[in-house]
Amino acid sequence: MKNISELQADFGVYIQQNKFTKAPEALYEPINYIMSLGGKRIRPVLLLLAYNLYKEDLEKAMPAAYGIELFHNFTLLHDDIMDEADVRRGQPTVHRKFGVNAGILSGDAMLIYVYDCLMRLGCKEKLPELIQIFNKMGIEVCEGQQYDMNFEEQQNVSISDYIKMIELKTAVLLGTSLQMGAIIADANSHCSKNLYNFGRNIGIAFQLQDDILDTYGDPDVFGKKIGGDIVQNKKTFLVLKTMELATESDSQTLWEWMGKTTVQEEQKIEAVRALFDQYNVRQHAEKLKENYLQDAFQALDLVDCLESRKANLRMLANQLMLRKV
Amino acid sequence: MKNISELQADFGVYIQQNKFTKAPEALYEPINYIMSLGGKRIRPVLLLLAYNLYKEDLEKAMPAAYGIELFHNFTLLHDDIMDEADVRRGQPTVHRKFGVNAGILSGDAMLIYVYDCLMRLGCKEKLPELIQIFNKMGIEVCEGQQYDMNFEEQQNVSISDYIKMIELKTAVLLGTSLQMGAIIADANSHCSKNLYNFGRNIGIAFQLQDDILDTYGDPDVFGKKIGGDIVQNKKTFLVLKTMELATESDSQTLWEWMGKTTVQEEQKIEAVRALFDQYNVRQHAEKLKENYLQDAFQALDLVDCLESRKANLRMLANQLMLRKV
Numbered sequence: 001m002k003n004i005s006e007l008q009a010d011f012g013v014y015i016q017q018n019k020f021t022k023a024p025e026a027l028y029e030p031i032n033y034i035m036s037l038g039g040k041r042i043r044p045v046l047l048l049l050a051y052n053l054y055k056e057d058l059e060k061a062m063p064a065a066y067g068i069e070l071f072h073n074f075t076l077l078h079d080d081i082m083d084e085a086d087v088r089r090g091q092p093t094v095h096r097k098f099g100v101n102a103g104i105l106s107g108d109a110m111l112i113y114v115y116d117c118l119m120r121l122g123c124k125e126k127l128p129e130l131i132q133i134f135n136k137m138g139i140e141v142c143e144g145q146q147y148d149m150n151f152e153e154q155q156n157v158s159i160s161d162y163i164k165m166i167e168l169k170t171a172v173l174l175g176t177s178l179q180m181g182a183i184i185a186d187a188n189s190h191c192s193k194n195l196y197n198f199g200r201n202i203g204i205a206f207q208l209q210d211d212i213l214d215t216y217g218d219p220d221v222f223g224k225k226i227g228g229d230i231v232q233n234k235k236t237f238l239v240l241k242t243m244e245l246a247t248e249s250d251s252q253t254l255w256e257w258m259g260k261t262t263v264q265e266e267q268k269i270e271a272v273r274a275l276f277d278q279y280n281v282r283q284h285a286e287k288l289k290e291n292y293l294q295d296a297f298q299a300l301d302l303v304d305c306l307e308s309r310k311a312n313l314r315m316l317a318n319q320l321m322l323r324k325v
Numbered sequence: 326m327k328n329i330s331e332l333q334a335d336f337g338v339y340i341q342q343n344k345f346t347k348a349p350e351a352l353y354e355p356i357n358y359i360m361s362l363g364g365k366r367i368r369p370v371l372l373l374l375a376y377n378l379y380k381e382d383l384e385k386a387m388p389a390a391y392g393i394e395l396f397h398n399f400t401l402l403h404d405d406i407m408d409e410a411d412v413r414r415g416q417p418t419v420h421r422k423f424g425v426n427a428g429i430l431s432g433d434a435m436l437i438y439v440y441d442c443l444m445r446l447g448c449k450e451k452l453p454e455l456i457q458i459f460n461k462m463g464i465e466v467c468e469g470q471q472y473d474m475n476f477e478e479q480q481n482v483s484i485s486d487y488i489k490m491i492e493l494k495t496a497v498l499l500g501t502s503l504q505m506g507a508i509i510a511d512a513n514s515h516c517s518k519n520l521y522n523f524g525r526n527i528g529i530a531f532q533l534q535d536d537i538l539d540t541y542g543d544p545d546v547f548g549k550k551i552g553g554d555i556v557q558n559k560k561t562f563l564v565l566k567t568m569e570l571a572t573e574s575d576s577q578t579l580w581e582w583m584g585k586t587t588v589q590e591e592q593k594i595e596a597v598r599a600l601f602d603q604y605n606v607r608q609h610a611e612k613l614k615e616n617y618l619q620d621a622f623q624a625l626d627l628v629d630c631l632e633s634r635k636a637n638l639r640m641l642a643n644q645l646m647l648r649k650v
Binding site: 022023024078100101104107109111115116119127131132142145146149 | 347348349351352403406407425426429430432433434436437438440441444449452453456457460463464467468470471472474475
């Protein structure tokens with residue numbers, strides 16, 4: 001059984017070995033570029049860890065792990081165009097470096113190559129099931145991205161709408177990565193579904209943690225500037241919960257702060273954080289996050305395999321929460 | 326056996342019955358919009374005709390026909406963004422009506438739904454083969470679109486580069502539609518490959534015919550304004566063949582006309598057409614088109630099935646050339 005950093009390293013080698021060398025270069029260079037930007041490779045590692053619960057020959061699951069990472073990067077590529085983002089992992093985004101058209105078209109090719117990866121697994125009898133769960137997840141991720149864009153325009157977003165959105169946009173991909181690893185390893189559907197639920201719940205907890213850390217985190221650990229969500233007027237859990245709990249007058253104040261674009265950043269962050277504190281929304285977020293974490297670990301408990309094998313998954317989940325992976 | 330217009334009508338009904346009714350509406354409305362804009366449904370009809378060479382129960386092949394039309398419209402949607410096109414089938418393009426972000430994201434969802442359609446065929450044992458040939462084609466279409474964009478910037482484009490580009494961008498989709506129909510109908514690989522070659526060659530001939538008609542066609546039959554390619558400085562077969570054959574001085578003249586953007590359209594069309602005529606490039610195009618048509622019908626001759634069943638495919642090919650379908 002390999003540990004997390006060994007899997008990350010193995011997967012990094014696999015990416016290097018599977019660089020696209022085909023013509024036309026203008027189509028494949030952006031793909032190699034975004035795939036080489038790094039990142040923590042959480043999703044492929046989850047897939048490999050799930051496979052590793054049952055089997056040792058990790059190279060057999062590598063094409064699926066690669067497909068999942070291709071899919072994740074395809075979503076980042078197209079989302080960055082939609083969000084007009086300039087920087088991804090400290091480097092220019094694909095559309096800034098190669099142009100919007102290259103970003104659209106190379107992303108499209110990546111999505112087709114995901115299915116090619118599933119073909120390369122060489123297990124024909126499992127292909128329908130793998131494609132079915134992959135498709136379901138892929139569509140959900142598109143729906144989640146659409147809800148996220150809708151929410152930017154929408155004044156009333158409920159907490160349950162928000163949780164649904166982060167589930168679709170982020171969490172189902174973690175769940176599906178685990179589920180696919182288990183299926184490829186011949187695990188039964190009881191186990192693969194519980195692994196899915198483990199990943200899905202971890203994903204929601206992770207996003208709630210992200211909302212908390214963006215306002216209350218230690219910038220050195222978090223890796224981003226604190227208060228970015230507030231400056232960008234993002235409708236995070238903290239904002240939506242404040243809206244839910246606050247008096248009409250305090251809600252109005254929060255709206256007004258979120259409408260201000262010319263104000264000093266520090267002043268805005270301080271004022272909004274004061275409203276969050278007034279309604280204890282950090283504690284609400286922590287509590288909800290803990291609930292999802294608990295559900296996640298309960299689902300993991302239900303997975304049938306050698307208990308000792310689950311240690312890596314528990315460790316990865318905890319490291320994810322602490323931003324230490 | 327159904328005729329072409331019956332198949333078009335059946336397919337139109339199928340599209341109506343399979344409208345997307347899911348939330349979020351902002352994701353699915355653009356898909357329903359582009360799918361309802363009409364068009365001749367050539368690709369799904371080709372798939373159904375290939376299936377109909379062997380089998381009568383056309384409803385069995387409908388999900389694949391629908392998937393092929395979804396894929397075609399996905400490429401139109403994303404290509405229209407890349408080309409900044411305002412109008413598609415007489416209506417505003419998706420990104421003009423719903424915005425670029427909706428265009429990108431709805432297109433992505435369409436591509437995933439294509440694979441969902443293949444799943445809905447319910448023939449698990451053929452799924453790997455169908456996905457393999459679909460993926461190969463999908464990647465080729467992306468490569469073709471990239472070459473097409475490259476050629477806009479590139480001064481020297483050879484005739485063989487151009488033929489390769491139209492093969493990838495346009496022709497392989499016609500071939501794959503037929504091949505998939507044959508495979509779903511349990512045809513052997515000899516037949517499905519010859520049907521692929523029939524479609525691929527028809528596709529190349531069709532594009533050459535398109536180049537000819539854009540300059541020399543009857544606007545009432547062609548359905549577009551004559552000379553559009555010349556006005557837009559497109560590197561069609563007529564341009565590239567003239568470049569190949571012309572003296573340095575005439576090539577230079579053609580380049581200069583293609584560089585002019587402020588000139589009167591009629592004057593430019595007349596001058597460029599005079600150069601085409603001087604080098605007989607229309608005849609070269611007609612001859613090359615005839616070669617591809619001949620190859621197409623030879624491939625169709627090699628397909629094993631009741632000869633009488635091939636009549637619809639021959640008729641569709643001829644109608645396509647005459648723009649009468």
